[in-house]
Amino acid sequence: MERNEPSRKRLFIGLLCGTGLCVCAVLALVWIIPYIGLANIHPLAPWVLGAVFAVAILVVLWATVGLAASVALGRAMFGSDRLRGVMAKVFLPLMTIFARLFGISKSRVRASFIKVNNEMVAARTGCYTPAQVLVLLPHCLQSSQCLRRLTYDINNCKRCGQCPVDGLLALSEAYGVHIAIATGGTIARRIVVQKRPRLIVAVACERDLSSGIQDTYPIPVYGVLNDRPNGPCLDTQVALPHLESALRLFLVQGEARQPVFGKMKLLAPYAASSSALGGRR
Structure with a gap:
């Protein structure tokens, strides 16, 4: 059991980073697609929408990097409770979908999630x-x-x-x-x-x-x-x-x-x- 722990952490960090990057790519794509059409509505419309998506991308990157750092370092980071909620409510369902693309089973994703969650809770x-x-x-x-x-x-x-x-x-x-x-x-x-x-x-x-x-x-x-x-x-x-x-x-x-x-x-x-x-x- 002990020798499986590092592989679980690597799996979680890999899926977390991959999912975060995919979400950022989707947000960027959603911005780029209407970019040309929005300019016809108002010259500033593409930039306003771009600012909104840029903030969303920064939030996703913050959550991804914060969670990855907490997992890798094995200690609670600033805002770890909120990050734990983001991990459970947002990243876990997305990570399950992302893992399926690489033939990784749900049970492995869940096991890695439980292990990381326990480490974050154990800080208390x-x-x-x-x-x-x-x-x-x-x-x-x-x-x-x-x-x-x-x-x-x-x-x-x-x-x-x-x-x-x-x-x-x-x-x-x-x-x-x-x-x-x-x-x-x-x-x-x-x-x-x-x-x-x-x-x-x-x-x-x-x-x-x-x-x-x-x-x-x-x-x-x-x-x-x-x-x-x-x-x-x-x-x-x-x-x-x-x-x-x-x-x-x-x-x-x-x-x-x-x-x-x-x-x-x-x-x-x-x-x-x-x-x-x-x-x-």
């Missing part, structure tokens, strides 16, 4: 109290054989240890953070509105994490990938030591607490598989 280390943090989980972490309904109240779990929910509840109790299970985007948004967190630590697959980061902006979301030994959406797992390390990273005085699943270093602000890190079973 030690900034949150437990009451400000929400751990949001997918329903597929619950055993498919379990008959208990956990969507509306995760505490209905009987804690038999047959799925990761037992360990997740132990983390919630140890650190005092809110924890909830969502079956989809609509319920997830409702939980966010009810809890009003300042930080979300979300466990999901690449697709759901990417859409969740977009939907909940400006609330920062730190994504942890689930492990899918049985395929998507069925009896998935999560690396509990990694999730605990993420909580300790953000919580005020998190290091003063005794680790529940063992302290481990985050090699990068990105999720590793539970099969590699282990977990409570």
